[in-house]
Amino acid sequence: MDLDAYVRALPKAELHVHIEGTLEPELMFALARRNGVALPYASVEETRAAYDFSDLQSFLDLYYAGAAALVDEQDFFDLAAAYFERAHADGVVHAELFFDPQTHTERGVAFETVLDGLERACRDARARFGISSRLILCFLRHLSEAEGFATLEQAMPHLARIHGVGLDSSERGHPPAKFERLFARCRELGLHAVAHAGEEGPPAYIVEALDVLQVERIDHGVRCEEDAALVERLAREQVPLTVCPLSNVKLCVFERLEQHNFRRLMEAGLKLTINSDDPAYFGGYVAKNYVDTARALELTRAELARIARNSLEASFVSDAERAPWLARLDVLAAAAS
Ligand SMILES: Nc1ncnc2[nH]cnc12
Numbered sequence: 001m002d003l004d005a006y007v008r009a010l011p012k013a014e015l016h017v018h019i020e021g022t023l024e025p026e027l028m029f030a031l032a033r034r035n036g037v038a039l040p041y042a043s044v045e046e047t048r049a050a051y052d053f054s055d056l057q058s059f060l061d062l063y064y065a066g067a068a069a070l071v072d073e074q075d076f077f078d079l080a081a082a083y084f085e086r087a088h089a090d091g092v093v094h095a096e097l098f099f100d101p102q103t104h105t106e107r108g109v110a111f112e113t114v115l116d117g118l119e120r121a122c123r124d125a126r127a128r129f130g131i132s133s134r135l136i137l138c139f140l141r142h143l144s145e146a147e148g149f150a151t152l153e154q155a156m157p158h159l160a161r162i163h164g165v166g167l168d169s170s171e172r173g174h175p176p177a178k179f180e181r182l183f184a185r186c187r188e189l190g191l192h193a194v195a196h197a198g199e200e201g202p203p204a205y206i207v208e209a210l211d212v213l214q215v216e217r218i219d220h221g222v223r224c225e226e227d228a229a230l231v232e233r234l235a236r237e238q239v240p241l242t243v244c245p246l247s248n249v250k251l252c253v254f255e256r257l258e259q260h261n262f263r264r265l266m267e268a269g270l271k272l273t274i275n276s277d278d279p280a281y282f283g284g285y286v287a288k289n290y291v292d293t294a295r296a297l298e299l300t301r302a303e304l305a306r307i308a309r310n311s312l313e314a315s316f317v318s319d320a321e322r323a324p325w326l327a328r329l330d331v332l333a334a335a336a337s
């Protein structure tokens with residue numbers, strides 16, 4: 001079995017994927033045409049050519065512009081259905097999807113339109129592919145705490161369909177503590193909590209996300225390496241990090257994949273997972289993230305199986321749901337060693 005086939009065969013969970021970041025330019029243009037929405041570029045080719053980012057903000061500017069093509073419930077369904085098809089081909093058995101309601105409600109799209117379309121695609125993916133999924137509502141950290149609370153208010157009638165909350169968008173200058181009260185309220189409501197931290201922001205933001213927001217996983221977290229005590233803590237507490245290697249290179253967190261600190265963090269004992277973040281913008285879905293990282297950092301098949309196992313263990317599913325995937329994974333891992 002070649003490396004690509006091996007990676008696809010590993011049962012894995014994807015824990016860090018923004019559904020709006022799976023909007024391929026072809027679908028973006030089809031939806032924009034359907035909805036009479038103007039896009040900043042004239043063609044699919046011109047759009048792809050513009051995906052040359054210097055940092056997180058340069059990406060976010062394009063990402064929010066592209067999301068304007070999404071208007072109707074069917075658009076959100078089509079978006080997520082296309083993701084699930086690719087995820088299934090990549091061996092994803094479970095996906096926890098981030099969605100950014102504020103990106104859409106700001107434009108006059110109803111919260112329910114977004115949620116209904118995504119949830120219908122989740123049910124469809126379960127029926128077609130057996131993929132299980134959860135939805136994680138992300139608050140945009142460049143907006144205010146009050147706007148976050150207003151979004152939570154809109155989510156209140158639908159909490160049975162929302163599994164957790166996250167924190168994304170421009171990290172620098174927007175520390176996790178800005179959302180202390182919002183996350184406290186979300187946790188009181190029984191929602192799981194995660195947050196982007198230490199992607200571009202300092203290690204102190206990772207500490208704040210853990211201690212102030214009390215998150216269960218850190219999204220990215222790669223800048224933890226600048227604080228030895230934090231690395232030790234993350235290893236001791238086995239806090240899962242949802243690392244997105246191709247994203248980190250595209251957004252210039254690391255110049256090349258060969259320079260990524262994934263192997264060093266793994267060897268320091270951290271519980272790492274591999275994810276795609278915004279695959280339509282960063283050049284690869286989850287399997288390509290595994291394969292390219294394995295090639296660049298010489299990860300063994302046993303190490304890749306460990307990473308897939310981490311993803312299943314770090315997911316928000318029950319032990320009973322997880323058990324058959326872990327059993328399948330053990331068979332593959334044993335065959336590879
Ligand atoms: N990599 C990322 N970091 C922060 N916010 C995001 N929103 C979508 N992708 C993101």
Ligand SMILES: [Zn+2]
Pocket residue numbers: 016018168196219277
């Ligand atoms: Zn992200």
